[in-house]
Amino acid sequence: MEIFSNLALGFGVALSPFTLMLAVAGCFLGTIIGALPGLGPSNGVAILIPITFTLGLDATSALVLMTSVYYGAMYGGRISSILLNIPGDEPALMTTLDGYPMAKAGRAGDALVLSGVASFVGALLATIGLMFLAPTLARVAFFFGPAEYFALYLLAFCTLGGMASNNQAKAALAACIGLGIAMIGVDSSSGLPRMTGGNLHLYDGIDFLVAIVGLFAIAEVFFFIESHGAGSSIGVKLEKVTIPWKDIFDTRWTMVRSSCVGFIAGILPGAGASLGSFLAYMTEKSIAGEKGGFGTGVPKGIAAPEAGNNAAAGGALVPMLTLGVPGSGTTAVLLALLMTLNITPGPTLFTERPEVVWGLIASLLIANFVLLLMNVPMVKIFVKILMVPPWILLPGVTMISFVGIYSLSGSYFDLLLMVGFGALGYFLRKLDVPTVPVILGILLGGNMEDALRRAMTLSDGDVTYLFSSPIAVGLWIAAIAGFVAPMFLRGVLRKPPAITD
Amino acid sequence: MTTKILKAISLGAMLSIGSVSALSAAECIAPANPGGGWDFTCRQIGKILYDIGAVDKPVQVTNMAGAGGGLAYGHVVNERGDDADLIIAASSATTTRLAQNAYAGMTADQVRFVGAIGADPGIIAVAADSPYQTLGDLVDAIKADPGSVAFAGGSAVGGFDHLKPLMILKEAGFTDITKIKYIGVDGGADAITQTVGGFTQAMTGDMSEIVSFLSNGDIRVIAVLTEERVPGFEDIPTAKEQGYDVVAVNWRGLYVPKGITDEQFNAWADKLQQVADSEEWAKAMTDNGLAPFTKVGGDFQSYVDGLVASINAMSKELGVIQ
Numbered sequence: 028m029e030i031f032s033n034l035a036l037g038f039g040v041a042l043s044p045f046t047l048m049l050a051v052a053g054c055f056l057g058t059i060i061g062a063l064p065g066l067g068p069s070n071g072v073a074i075l076i077p078i079t080f081t082l083g084l085d086a087t088s089a090l091v092l093m094t095s096v097y098y099g100a101m102y103g104g105r106i107s108s109i110l111l112n113i114p115g116d117e118p119a120l121m122t123t124l125d126g127y128p129m130a131k132a133g134r135a136g137d138a139l140v141l142s143g144v145a146s147f148v149g150a151l152l153a154t155i156g157l158m159f160l161a162p163t164l165a166r167v168a169f170f171f172g173p174a175e176y177f178a179l180y181l182l183a184f185c186t187l188g189g190m191a192s193n194n195q196a197k198a199a200l201a202a203c204i205g206l207g208i209a210m211i212g213v214d215s216s217s218g219l220p221r222m223t224g225g226n227l228h229l230y231d232g233i234d235f236l237v238a239i240v241g242l243f244a245i246a247e248v249f250f251f252i253e254s255h256g257a258g259s260s261i262g263v264k265l266e267k268v269t270i271p272w273k274d275i276f277d278t279r280w281t282m283v284r285s286s287c288v289g290f291i292a293g294i295l296p297g298a299g300a301s302l303g304s305f306l307a308y309m310t311e312k313s314i315a316g317e318k319g320g321f322g323t324g325v326p327k328g329i330a331a332p333e334a335g336n337n338a339a340a341g342g343a344l345v346p347m348l349t350l351g352v353p354g355s356g357t358t359a360v361l362l363a364l365l366m367t368l369n370i371t372p373g374p375t376l377f378t379e380r381p382e383v384v385w386g387l388i389a390s391l392l393i394a395n396f397v398l399l400l401m402n403v404p405m406v407k408i409f410v411k412i413l414m415v416p417p418w419i420l421l422p423g424v425t426m427i428s429f430v431g432i433y434s435l436s437g438s439y440f441d442l443l444l445m446v447g448f449g450a451l452g453y454f455l456r457k458l459d460v461p462t463v464p465v466i467l468g469i470l471l472g473g474n475m476e477d478a479l480r481r482a483m484t485l486s487d488g489d490v491t492y493l494f495s496s497p498i499a500v501g502l503w504i505a506a507i508a509g510f511v512a513p514m515f516l517r518g519v520l521r522k523p524p525a526i527t528d
Numbered sequence: 529m530t531t532k533i534l535k536a537i538s539l540g541a542m543l544s545i546g547s548v549s550a551l552s553a554a555e556c557i558a559p560a561n562p563g564g565g566w567d568f569t570c571r572q573i574g575k576i577l578y579d580i581g582a583v584d585k586p587v588q589v590t591n592m593a594g595a596g597g598g599l600a601y602g603h604v605v606n607e608r609g610d611d612a613d614l615i616i617a618a619s620s621a622t623t624t625r626l627a628q629n630a631y632a633g634m635t636a637d638q639v640r641f642v643g644a645i646g647a648d649p650g651i652i653a654v655a656a657d658s659p660y661q662t663l664g665d666l667v668d669a670i671k672a673d674p675g676s677v678a679f680a681g682g683s684a685v686g687g688f689d690h691l692k693p694l695m696i697l698k699e700a701g702f703t704d705i706t707k708i709k710y711i712g713v714d715g716g717a718d719a720i721t722q723t724v725g726g727f728t729q730a731m732t733g734d735m736s737e738i739v740s741f742l743s744n745g746d747i748r749v750i751a752v753l754t755e756e757r758v759p760g761f762e763d764i765p766t767a768k769e770q771g772y773d774v775v776a777v778n779w780r781g782l783y784v785p786k787g788i789t790d791e792q793f794n795a796w797a798d799k800l801q802q803v804a805d806s807e808e809w810a811k812a813m814t815d816n817g818l819a820p821f822t823k824v825g826g827d828f829q830s831y832v833d834g835l836v837a838s839i840n841a842m843s844k845e846l847g848v849i850q
Binding site for chain 2: 220
């Protein structure tokens with residue numbers, strides 16, 4: 028039982044009082060970073076990196092602190108999604124769809140507890156998966172070439188149609204806007220800048236966080252101003268927090284399934300937590316069918332994305348540790364941290380530096396339990412940060428958004444861009460165009476295009492290359508089925524109410 | 529309410545830690561986020577400069593990410609043109625982008641390149657089960673059928689990783705370089721994944737990117753692009769000894785603003801030489817897979833000028849610039 032001796036070694040490292048303290052501090056900071064719109068896990072971790080240098084932490088301690096922040100942020104992101112309808116970070120985007128309607132219906136406490144438990148299940152299963160399967164699963168990445176990745180992203184876009192089922196054309200339009208925005212920046216397949224207007228600030232493309240904060244938080248401010256605060260959707264009441272045992276029990280299979288989907292999405296390099304939560308939500312939605320009421324505030328709609336994105340966060344650590352390939356934006360930052368600490372992740376890390384790997388896994392397990400405690404019985408502490416009257420909260424959110432976005436690149440240009448996105452979000456919502464597909468377009472469009480361009484380079488433009496492997500063909504079939512099925516089902520089933528708020 | 533304020537303050541403190549600056553201390557701009565190569569250059573060189581007494585106050589590191597170093601470049605050219613206390617981390621990527629006009633019209637002669645004190649050697653690797661045993665095998669295969677070999681690398685098309693195989697093929701007398709297939713992926717490790725997975729036939733990158741895969745036996749390095757074999761990797765042959773005289777290393781160095789005096793420029797060159805000669809730097813290099821590569825002062829400036837000219841010519845041929 029090599030795993031147990033390894034794990035004992037890990038707990039030996041992770042259970043020292045200092046490391047434990049770092050884990051708790053990391054979880055707390057991470058939850059706050061996740062909860063605040065504009066501060067996502069990747070820039071949260073990036074901001075904290077200088078602190079590890081200043082404190083002179085050794086490799087294991089630094090890694091424990093950073094991964095606790097990372098896991099904490101994955102938990103925290105749901106809080107503002109549920110209470111404010113503003114995703115705290117990219118992966119929490121899908122949680123707004125059912126979390127906010129549920130909170131509006133007076134069940135904010137239930138939504139928070141349920142999503143906390145789902146996060147715990149997702150993260151725990153992913154950590155266990157990481158522990159037992161990491162060296163084996165790392166080989167999965169070798170089966171994914173450009174054609175397979177393209178089919179995977181295509182699958183994500185094809186299921187989009189089902190998301191705003193009251194008007195698929197508008198959802199498609201929104202996704203196209205997102206895809207268009209994703210094209211801005213230096214084209215990695217030719218090295219030439221596109222649609223930058225010669226502006227250096229646009230060479231790196233548009234950061235997702237700028238778009239998310241603009242489309243959600245800033246747009247909300249515009250609505251608030253327009254209505255003079257009257258009809259603002261912000262400011263859900265949270266009276267008392269009880270544990271909704273029945274909902275937790277009812278969603279147990281949803282959590283397990285979503286964890287698996289999320290974990291697999293996390294393992295694939297580049298796909299990351301956002302794709303994990305998206306695919307988990309879509310899988311559950313199609314299993315539940317149109318009668319499942321997804322989008323109206325059902326427990327499964329909250330449990331699925333939260334279990335999915337936390338499992339993906341754990342899954343993303345697999346390729347990072349075993350191949351040195353980051354599975355998401357945040358793991359890319361963690362990877363950079365590892366390199367600075369003279370640890371080169373790769374196939375030999377597990378054998379050469381077992382104390383680092385197993386110390387990390389043990390501290391992830393500890394962090395998970397700490398986070399469950401913080402996010403279920405003590406969730407009110409974090410909620411209090413967000414539970415103030417709208418006329419105080421909204422300027423506060425705006426201020427934090429500005430500070431958070433400024434910290435990304437230290438340029439005022441991103442602030443202007445964010446306000447621009449706010450205006451876009453305002454008009455889109457006035458026109459009843461959903462904003463979630465816009466974000467997904469920005470988030471996944473660039474990756475999808477890169478995959479297609481690489482496939483075309485390798486095959487000299489031969490389109491059949493895209494269907495050249497069983498994995499790719501399987502994903503294509505799933506994508507086409509996901510796109511076509513809702514059209515035939517619509518006649519049979521009644522339309523669910525609109526999900527855009 | 530108090531807790532809320534406290535939290536706001538602590539968050540504010542957290543955010544501003546990166547930007548506290550000491551008066552009149554030297555500043556090193558890392559044109560990237562913490563953790564990357566440029567950040568490493570600033571932090572290591574800054575620390576050693578202070579430790580060996582070359583500067584009397586700790587060097588302040590500022591991270592200014594954006595446009596692949598273009599934002600920091602623009603900042604130095606336009607706003608800090610005569611700041612003698614400023615150094616900026618640079619590498620081959622800086623000169624490649626300048627040569628390809630990727631900094632929105634700014635050119636390499638708008639700053640002064642003060643020196644490089646270490647380099648990550650370029651390599652060409654294939655999967656362990658690949659039929660290509662030597663660089664010669666690979667070159668012959670491409671000459672026979674350019675479509676039969678695709679390269680994967682961590683930089684965009686036209687980037688330094690892409691240029692490495694092109695330099696070798698030009699040296700081998702193959703001039704139709706636009707025929708050579710290359711895909712740019714997210715970093716060296718990803719390029720290895722694609723090569724081991726069989727989607728591409730060869731990987732082009734830096735030595736530091738492949739070290740852990742080497743001991744695992746997944747890949748075989750068929751050439752290192754240095755003058756001599758790299759210490760610690762004596763069994764990897766150079767391209768030069770296989771008959772292709774190509775040296776391509778990812779150097780780590782610094783540039784300074786254009787407007788400083790020659791004395792100030794030479795003072796920085798001298799300090800950098802001191803760092804290069806220090807034991808601390810020797811240790812930092814071995815820890816990070818860097819090979820010795822020291823060129824400072826006027827010597828380095830002419831090396832950079834030559835590099836920019838040759839990359840510019842090759843990029844035009846490749847069609848990535850007009």
